[in-house]
Amino acid sequence: MTAINTILNIIKVQSFITKKFDGLSLHGLSLTDFMILHILSQASGNRLRRIDLAESTGLTASGITRIISPMEKMGLVVKEHNDRDARVSYVKLTAAGDRIFKEATVTAEHIANKLLDGMAVTDLLVFAAQLKSLGGDL
Template sequence: MELNIILNLLKVQSLITKKFDGLSLHGISLTDFMILHILSSVPGNRLKRIDLAEGIGLTASGITRIISPMEKMGLVVKEANERDARVSYVKLTSAGERVFKEAKVTATQTSKNMLAGISKNELKVFASHLKGLGGDL
């Protein structure tokens, strides 16, 4: 039973990703959107690259591969740490903030549509279970 639950979570995750990536999220992927979401919710709109990677569930090298095109698009910038050259930050730009706000409208409506058949109480219970599994955005 537990294995089937995990496999079904992975299947649902794949379906959700396909649904969102098929939308017009203002030229960004669902992963890009998640990064912008995380950065927009922290003080100063910046995080250490490793903390951002952990927050999204990726490795540091994985986040670096994703951040590079986002940086070229002007959505984020990399900042060096004055005290420690080994530590770098990823910061949301004003363009990134604008794209995030516009994409959030579409993402919010799509999320509501996808979960429309589930009561608010059931959603709260489900969110609690996801948090217990590490889904703490």
Template sequence: MPKESTYSAISKSLWLNSAMISKHLDNSLGAIHGIGLSEYMVLLNLEEAPGQTLRRIDIAEAIGRTASAVTRMLMPMEKIGLVEKVANDRDARVSLVKITAAGREIFTNASVTLDAKSKTLLKNIDSEEAKLLLDLLHSI
């Protein structure tokens, strides 16, 4: 059997860890705030965007999903009033998405939950290592 490289070991570990962690966070957010991690990431990106507004395609890019996933994800989010549609007068093809006050509220609350849960899940890593890990993840 050929010796496995550190790189494929990282891929595997990343795959496994992320599966576990995502599931935990998803369940927590879902139970408490009624949204999943994907929805949370949408809100996060909208919150940080200039004018709290983004095109659907940019959301898709930002969260690593396809445009169709975003379309379907936003339907219920719009229905319950977390986001709203905004037209773009320069380009009739795009339908902009804007976070609402209700959406911002949910986002803020969910952030607290996410934070707390993340700390518990990553309790084996001290804050020194955490910074290091974050840097490494960002450089990928």
């Protein structure tokens, strides 16, 4: 298989996975929302600079801003400003966001297990390592 076919298949699988997750209820979260909450839940103090969050998700800083605005209105995250540098802003997971994330994680794990059912654990470990080498290092 050529390199371009591999890349195109990765994109196709990503689209399929996104549709599967977004088609089922993740407590009102999209897969991208869930990923943002997951990343914030792992961060020190449950907060990250907006630019670091963008880098962690593979999105742009403006894309993160667009996505977190509705999440902020839902009370899942809050924006915090840096007192020392007005250009720097943080995104912080709220207690409500953490609760919703934990509830949605149960559903997400069920969906993920169904999608990967039939794959041997050793194959999953190799696949995870290959994804990490491509930048998939959540």
